[in-house]
Amino acid sequence: MTRLVKGPGDARLPRSVDVARLAGVSQKTVSRVLNNEPYVSAEARRRVLAAADQLGYRLNNAARALASGRTRSIGVVSLGTALFGPASLLIGVERAVRDAGYALRVVNTLEGDARGVAGAVESLLEQGVDGIVISEPIDEQTGPVRVDVPVLVLGAPSSFAAPRVVTTGVSTELLARVATEHLLDLGHATVHHVAGPQRWFAARERLEGWQAALRARGLREPSVLRGDWSAASGYAAGRELAGREPGGREPGGREPGGREPGGDAVTAVFAANDDMAIGVIRALVEAGRRVPEDVSVVGFDDIPVAAYVTPPLTTVRQPFDAVAREGIKLLVQTIEQPDADLPAAAGQPVELVVRSSTAPPPWTTPGPARTTSG
Amino acid sequence: MTRLVKGPGDARLPRSVDVARLAGVSQKTVSRVLNNEPYVSAEARRRVLAAADQLGYRLNNAARALASGRTRSIGVVSLGTALFGPASLLIGVERAVRDAGYALRVVNTLEGDARGVAGAVESLLEQGVDGIVISEPIDEQTGPVRVDVPVLVLGAPSSFAAPRVVTTGVSTELLARVATEHLLDLGHATVHHVAGPQRWFAARERLEGWQAALRARGLREPSVLRGDWSAASGYAAGRELAGREPGGREPGGREPGGREPGGDAVTAVFAANDDMAIGVIRALVEAGRRVPEDVSVVGFDDIPVAAYVTPPLTTVRQPFDAVAREGIKLLVQTIEQPDADLPAAAGQPVELVVRSSTAPPPWTTPGPARTTSG
DNA sequence: TTGAAAGCGCTAACAC
């Protein structure tokens, strides 16, 4: 266990002058050493470091920020949710920020929060940050916010209007298209979509990717089912999908086994995240549909349990860490070289993880279930 | 979408003197208004607020911190993991900190991080915080850290040695005992445990709770299986448990159906988190064991998909939000009233969520699966 | 290579 020991009672914490005195140099030299500035003799540097160590000196960041006008911290506006995606992104951001030599301030905006993102940004600005990260932006109407620092928006359209704004993120639209195409390639006549809340860009992009994949093959779009990322909402959607099935509780359903391509049978579902996919599967199974023999289901995110649920989930993995790292790199560059052109974001790799929740539709000869498990 | 607009070009940001000038009062009066101090006339207050608004004035936090010696921020040392527990706790902490009028600084310690918690605490202290939260402490050996601010340790033994340290958290030991007792009450002869990494207090406490429940009934402890919180490690443990089974691949296994209380049959498993429980179930099912008919499994955490996996998982829910709120309340109290005695932590409610992954053991007459789903 | 002096924008202590 980390041992925490109390400081020297009420005695004031040492300041840089104290270090200077002990080292026999000026206060300015201490400052130079601590900031790794040039023009300090090796001897002076050594003495300063020794003195600082002996005194247990810690630089006062407030004073430094006041004098320099830079806080060396970056603020992140995050959604207050333990959802795998946002949580993973936040971890990536923290690490990237720290590696860049900055500290991290966090403000969550809970959904439905009155002041929302605008309020969060205001509060970060007041706390003092050199740059702001907006993670997983969502729609909301608020007044304009005056921002005087660079802003990084992770996973937003580049249309995000603001001064000195950079964006990164994978094209989740591409990812969604890959997921949908995987199902079409297996021979499914069409693919149903269980969407996330449309206030989220992430949800809209996935919807668009699904639409694009269908259109590219000249297929009509089945009506979209709306979820809220939760397994419960996926379950509700799954019940509705099961109702549309032959063999389901819908009156006038055809006989099981009599399905054909082009019919109304639901044989393939793309859910906008894994939690909803798991809910969908649960509902289908309860309705007597087998996954993947009767219905294939693809999720999104590759949550830690995805490979171990029944059946192991075919899903799409996002490179959260790479996205965060790339984004912070751009942001820091924009902070430290305000005059340079806004750097362009590089593309991030995409990964479809095929497990056992997808298979050819029931009217084709079933092959063995493919597994690329993790 | 939140609209971000650029500030007034290169013009210096307004300071409180500018507000004072515009409002026709002294700078100190501006300070009083902004800090909600008494002894300001309603008229002066109104004028100051109007002027501040007109100028788009934002308080400079660095200057305030330097002058007052207080930063109004709290730092949290968190594990860099998207695991449901730590992530949920962090969200609770952020919200509680903000509600208390403080800002949040976050530093993650990734497992295996050389500088670990000690380094994280150092860096927070340097950034400037009025208090520190250590979330989900883990063991590690590092030198002592000098800390001059109150510390809150969430989910640690109160033996955590430090000056002005407060702790809260549910007794997860109690929760683990409840989970184990649930299985014993169903008639299982004993309960096996898939433990988390023993560097984590959370994992050790759950282990101890399990042990306590068994001892209280005079039962011997089956050997513990060690996991790392991941579903993959749960899966490995599940395979091993399946191997211990009659009907498993262990040579000399008795006939299925010939099991009796007191035999070596594995009929009940308590996993230290839900991810591992899901992995265990997957392994058992693959080995031909039915859950819950042959083997009951209890998880821990109640992750969002727990109610929707197959079978819906019986698990234990921790009140993360209440724990965080309670802890921050104590911490803030300790910060703001340094002389008062350390306040005591109140207990938090405990909840066993019974779903369908648990049932009486196979040698009893099976009743219908109970469900208290969520 | 080093140091002295002058703030950074606010709060604290005290007068009025």
Add this chain to the structure above:
DNA sequence: GTGTTAGCGCTTTCAA
């Protein structure tokens, strides 16, 4: 109720 005066502990500028 309100204003005045000193700093808080650094970085910046400029001189040595």
